[in-house]
Amino acid sequence: MRQGGQNSDEAKYGKIIGVDLGGTKVRAVLADGSGNFLARTGLPTEAHLGQEHVINNIVAAVNTVLENADPANIVGMAVGAPGPLNPRTGVVYSPPNLPGWKDVPLCEVLEDRLGLPVYLGND
DSSP states (O other): OEETTEEHHHHHHOEEEEEEEOSSEEEEEEEOTTOOEEEEEEEEOOGGGOHHHHHHHHHHHHHHHTTTSOGGGEEEEEEEEOSSEETTTTEEOOOTTSTTOSSBOHHHHHHHHHOSOEEEEEO
16 A cells, blocks of 8 residues: 555555665665665775765765655664774774774764664674
């Protein structure tokens, strides 16, 4: 059954953003409640340019997948990042493939920049 142009999974669960933060690429997807990809993109991580640059690339990738989405339907974002990290606090400690990252409160930073709840996990 369709309501307002949405399938029942979208109406019930909303949409989620997934981000894969790697040493060479940042990938982002927008998925519906059934796990279907609605949009996806990728950018070079460019970790050698520093933490702020990498975070800017994450935000740019997320904004790209959100270009045609209704922000009211986005329930949150999940980020897979290299460890070590703490998924409870949202802090990335000192991953070997992200030079200069030490005790980065990634969830807090992305929540502030994107206005969405962010969940962190070890890739």
